[in-house]
Amino acid sequence: MADLTDQVIIITGASSGIGEATAQLLAEEGARVVLAARREERLNELRDEIEADGGTALVVPTDVTDREAVGHLVDTAHDTYGQVDVLVNNAGIMPLSMMAKTHEEEWEQMVDVNIKGVLHGIGAVLPIMKEQGHGHVVNISSVAGRRVFPGGAVYCGTKFFVTALSEGMRNELSKQHNIRVTSIEPGAVATELTHTITDEDILESFEGMEMEPLASIDIAESILYAISAPNRVNVEEVLVMPREQAM
Numbered sequence: 001m002a003d004l005t006d007q008v009i010i011i012t013g014a015s016s017g018i019g020e021a022t023a024q025l026l027a028e029e030g031a032r033v034v035l036a037a038r039r040e041e042r043l044n045e046l047r048d049e050i051e052a053d054g055g056t057a058l059v060v061p062t063d064v065t066d067r068e069a070v071g072h073l074v075d076t077a078h079d080t081y082g083q084v085d086v087l088v089n090n091a092g093i094m095p096l097s098m099m100a101k102t103h104e105e106e107w108e109q110m111v112d113v114n115i116k117g118v119l120h121g122i123g124a125v126l127p128i129m130k131e132q133g134h135g136h137v138v139n140i141s142s143v144a145g146r147r148v149f150p151g152g153a154v155y156c157g158t159k160f161f162v163t164a165l166s167e168g169m170r171n172e173l174s175k176q177h178n179i180r181v182t183s184i185e186p187g188a189v190a191t192e193l194t195h196t197i198t199d200e201d202i203l204e205s206f207e208g209m210e211m212e213p214l215a216s217i218d219i220a221e222s223i224l225y226a227i228s229a230p231n232r233v234n235v236e237e238v239l240v241m242p243r244e245q246a247m
């Protein structure tokens with residue numbers, strides 16, 4: 001396994017769930033983590049916990065839908081530490097709804113965060129990674145980037161995009177620029193992700209669902225696996241499902 005000591009790793013969506021667990025785990029492995037999301041207080045608490053455990057963390061409050069703000073995030077990481085080794089493009093929202101209900105505002109928000117937000121991160125780190133001659137972009141897609149379920153037409157569309165984008169990036173960047181690209185594809189994870197759902201029918205359909213979901217740490221471990229693999233290895237896709245989840 002490659003050593004993560006002092007590697008500079010930017011994590012979007014670090015204020016809760018998978019991003020938070022990933023920041024904690026990678027900081028324990030010695031990485032210097034740069035924490036981005038909108039909820040600054042949550043990021044500050046996480047930084048304090050990491051530092052209390054002897055780790056290094058930097059908070060840069062960021063709305064990933066704002067290209068300039070994401071540029072500022074990456075520049076701040078680079079100015080502070082002089083390098084950017086890994087970007088974990090994790091920020092995402094999932095306001096599921098049936099198409100017939102035409103929740104157009106939520107469709108647009110998903111495009112802005114799950115698609116444009118991911119592109120903003122990539123656009124900001126690539127010049128630095130090209131210049132330094134190495135890098136790793138970890139895009140958090142989903143099982144929803146492989147399978148489409150009722151209520152998930154737009155959300156799945158955004159995650160199919162992330163999976164396709166990751167494949168295209170690998171084709172163009174891995175050999176030519178020594179930039180590895182991984183698509184992480186979780187099944188159901190117990191996080192705050194469902195808090196953005198407003199469609200009553202979808203919320204009702206979740207009630208009485210009996211299944212043990214994954215924990216955020218399960219996904220953090222798969223991210224650690226991908227980025228700590230030796231440089232000759234490109235962990236392309238990791239699909240991690242709860243044992244009891246059928247689709």
Ligand SMILES: NC(=O)c1ccc[n+]([C@@H]2O[C@H](COP(=O)([O-])OP(=O)(O)OC[C@H]3O[C@@H](n4cnc5c(N)ncnc54)[C@H](OP(=O)(O)O)[C@@H]3O)[C@@H](O)[C@H]2O)c1
Binds near residue numbers: 039093094113141185
């Ligand atoms: N949970 C699952 O079952 C599951 C399954 C497959 C894939 N995923 C993917 O995993 C990723 C993380 O989600 P999670 O499950 O950990 O949910 P979560 O706990 O709700 O975390 C989502 C994170 O995204 C951030 N975020 C949302 N909008 C943002 C914006 N405009 N700018 C910056 N940050 C923003 C949130 O922070 P702020 O609100 O503070 O900005 C939060 O830190 C998402 O891409 C999600 O699609 C989750």
